[in-house]
Amino acid sequence: MATDRICVGAIAGAFGVRGEVRLKSFCAQPEAIAAYAPLWTEDGSRSFTLRLTRGSGGGLTARLSGINTREEAEAMKGVELFADRDKLPNLPDDEFYHADLIGLEVLDTSGTALGRVKAVHNHGAGDFLEIVGGAAMLLVPFTKAAVPTVDLTARRIIADPPADLGDD
Known part of the structure; x- marks a missing residue:
């Protein structure tokens, strides 16, 4: 297939003052994004474990490993998160990544x-x-x-x- 990793979400911004992020999940079941960790940046230079912390206005908030301050979380805004393809479910014949x-x-x-x-x-x-x-x-x-x-x-x-x- 096209790539070894698939984009499963993106950081929408910081949440709070302790390094939590607002997370936009591209998964059919948004909470499933946590099961696909570690998640990678597009260039593969960084990986993160992820722990969902709560819902936030229809979205998700999460803690990413290595992100501990609001400033670090703000710097992550717009970063897309990729999961290894082999961690993702196989899709039915009429669905596609x-x-x-x-x-x-x-x-x-x-x-x-x-x-x-x-x-x-x-x-x-x-x-x-x-x-x-x-x-x-x-x-x-x-x-x-x-x-x-x-x-x-x-x-x-x-x-x-x-x-x-x-x-x-």
Whole structure:
């Protein structure tokens, strides 16, 4: 697959004065992030054990090993946390880790290349694939109707974007 580590969360900021952090979990069950420790920075230069401390306004707060002051916690804001792939659950056939979709070639149903998946976005209304091809950028809903085939082995996606997707 694409990487040995998968992004499972990010530090949203400091919480309190003793080094706790506000944590945004990208896991289907947010609290599951604690089971995937140690968590790593994107470049792999630092790892952390994690202990959830409480909920905070719909989010989570946590203690990370080596983070002991509010200043250290504030300096972590925006840091993404990655778990080793082998600690994560195997997904059903119709579910995918975003990291596995990034970079896949996207073809339409007639075989015409649309581009490659640059990112997967979710702003609350479901996932969208950001597909970039040449100078064009396309956002396609990641639904069975718009994306009928994802073939990780062949590293390609077949998409049937809605006809009005490019209309203003």
